[in-house]
Amino acid sequence: MSSTASSTAAPMPLVARGARPLAGRVRVPGDKSISHRALILGALSVGRTTVTGLLEGEDVLATGKAMSLLGATVARTGPGAWTVDGVGVGGFAAPPETLDFGNAGTGSRLVMGAVAGCPVTAMFDGDASLRRRPMRRILDPLVKMGATVLQAAEGDRLPIMLAGARDPLPIVYATPVPSAQVKSAVLLAGLSAPGETVVIESEATRDHTEKMLLHFGATVTVVPEGAHGRRITLKGQPELHGATVVVPADPSSAAFPLVAALLVPGSDIVLETVMTNPLRTGLITTLREMGAAIEEVDAREDGGEAMADLRVRFSELSGVEVPPERAPAMIDEYPVLAVAAAFARGTTVMRGLKELRVKESDRLAATADLLRVNGVTVTLDGDDMIVEGFGGKGRPPGGGTVATHMDHRIAMSALVMGLATETPVAVDDAAFIATSFPGFVETMRGLGADIG
Ligand SMILES: O=C(O)C1=C[C@@H](OP(=O)(O)O)[C@@H](O)[C@H](O)C1
Ligand SMILES: C=C(OP(=O)(O)O)C(=O)O
Numbered sequence: 094m095s096s097t098a099s100s101t102a103a104p105m106p107l108v109a110r111g112a113r114p115l116a117g118r119v120r121v122p123g124d125k126s127i128s129h130r131a132l133i134l135g136a137l138s139v140g141r142t143t144v145t146g147l148l149e150g151e152d153v154l155a156t157g158k159a160m161s162l163l164g165a166t167v168a169r170t171g172p173g174a175w176t177v178d179g180v181g182v183g184g185f186a187a188p189p190e191t192l193d194f195g196n197a198g199t200g201s202r203l204v205m206g207a208v209a210g211c212p213v214t215a216m217f218d219g220d221a222s223l224r225r226r227p228m229r230r231i232l233d234p235l236v237k238m239g240a241t242v243l244q245a246a247e248g249d250r251l252p253i254m255l256a257g258a259r260d261p262l263p264i265v266y267a268t269p270v271p272s273a274q275v276k277s278a279v280l281l282a283g284l285s286a287p288g289e290t291v292v293i294e295s296e297a298t299r300d301h302t303e304k305m306l307l308h309f310g311a312t313v314t315v316v317p318e319g320a321h322g323r324r325i326t327l328k329g330q331p332e333l334h335g336a337t338v339v340v341p342a343d344p345s346s347a348a349f350p351l352v353a354a355l356l357v358p359g360s361d362i363v364l365e366t367v368m369t370n371p372l373r374t375g376l377i378t379t380l381r382e383m384g385a386a387i388e389e390v391d392a393r394e395d396g397g398e399a400m401a402d403l404r405v406r407f408s409e410l411s412g413v414e415v416p417p418e419r420a421p422a423m424i425d426e427y428p429v430l431a432v433a434a435a436f437a438r439g440t441t442v443m444r445g446l447k448e449l450r451v452k453e454s455d456r457l458a459a460t461a462d463l464l465r466v467n468g469v470t471v472t473l474d475g476d477d478m479i480v481e482g483f484g485g486k487g488r489p490p491g492g493g494t495v496a497t498h499m500d501h502r503i504a505m506s507a508l509v510m511g512l513a514t515e516t517p518v519a520v521d522d523a524a525f526i527a528t529s530f531p532g533f534v535e536t537m538r539g540l541g542a543d544i545g
Contacts, residue, residue, distance in 0.1 A: 108518070116360065120365040205232075238262050267292075296418060309336050343530075348425075355387075382413045431471070435483060439482055439484065453502070492515075495521065
């Protein structure tokens with residue numbers, strides 16, 4: 094259960110071939126964002142938190158391990174069922190070893206926030222991909238709140254040794270990039286600060302931290318800010334109480350079978366209990382604009398989060414222009430949207446994708462290469478990506494081997510593409526899929542896909 098299993102294991106090449114129609118019902122694994130937050134807030138609460146449907150992917154397991162190293166008691170009681178006995182706000186103990194987050198940006202950044210509000214020192218590290226990712230965006234506000242960076246690699250990157258604040262200060266912080274991870278790190282540090290910690294974002298990002306803080310007993314208010322933004326105010330030093338968290342299926346994982354069903358002729362599938370929080374459904378909005386048949390069945394709510402079963406049928410898609418303000422609601426879905434665009438009639442323009450450059454890989458470059466190596470014309474113009482679709486003229490040729498660059502979403506997007514291209518698509522390494530979607534290949538095979 095090492096968090097860095099993917100980075101140390103031998104590469105795992107895979108090939109996806111033209112499939113017969115996809116059919117059946119599946120529930121993809123639990124939401125990654127909610128799973129990380131359930132473990133962290135459980136660890137910062139008094140009493141027991143019970144989680145069901147937790148994503149047992151490597152990213153989340155690394156956060157679980159970090160919570161036990163910081164003093165919480167984290168136990169698995171069954172498949173996806175976990176308990177966390179917390180230490181209370183500000184109660185983390187100095188960890189006896191490095192906190193290794195493997196491939197996970199969310200885990201490392203949110204836990205830096207939580208540690209920044211406690212009087213302990215911790216060493217944070219990750220795999221080669223995570224060591225390349227920017228951490229200054231997190232450290233800047235945390236230092237303002239009283240934390241100290243004792244050690245960091247060049248460019249403020251991991252490995253980083255962070256000393257939490259003895260007397261954390263509340264701040265008013267306008268996030269310089271649209272990032273739920275930055276927002277969440279500030280709010281988690283703000284739990285230990287007296288008074289009000291305020292985060293202002295000019296574009297609303299996923300709000301799971303705010304919702305879950307309320308669920309665990311904190312006082313949080315959210316008001317609109319400008320045309321697309323929000324102002325979030327947290328009252329510091331609450332007593333958080335252990336809670337029950339039911340994790341819905343991850344819309345970012347559902348995106349892969351969903352796009353596969355749209356592209357493989359004759360497909361008709363149902364994705365069960367997918368979270369439909371509007372700050373996560375930019376892909377569904379976009380695909381519907383492109384002509385996708387995606388039907389929400391049995392829409393419901395649990396623990397403040399909306400969810401529904403999604404019936405998805407093969408659809409002839411048309412190119413669209415995706416506005417930049419939609420990016421935060423579908424930030425992890427652009428690689429698979431670009432694959433869908435390659436099958437659509439006409440051109441798809443995706444604007445404002447700067448943040449894709451600092452994910453597990455440079456996803457703008459990796460997505461463009463994924464398509465080009467399979468015969469699709471792609472233009473990168475600054476932060477915009479333009480894809481010329483094959484719709485009305487046949488299908489993209491395929492036949493390429495995609496370099497996945499330690500990036501699970503590039504690997505899954507390429508395999509989805511291969512289910513509908515003229516010739517198979519290969520990936521150099523599918524091992525990183527286990528960070529967010531354990532059982533991806535089996536799930537897709539269960540729907541009829543030919544991946545092996
Ligand atoms: O807060 C979260 O759970 C996440 C926020 C996003 O990152 P950014 O905050 O860097 O945009 C997203 O890409 C990541 O997969 C999960
Ligand atoms: C960007 C992602 O995750 P993280 O930032 O947690 O590594 C992702 O899952 O696509």
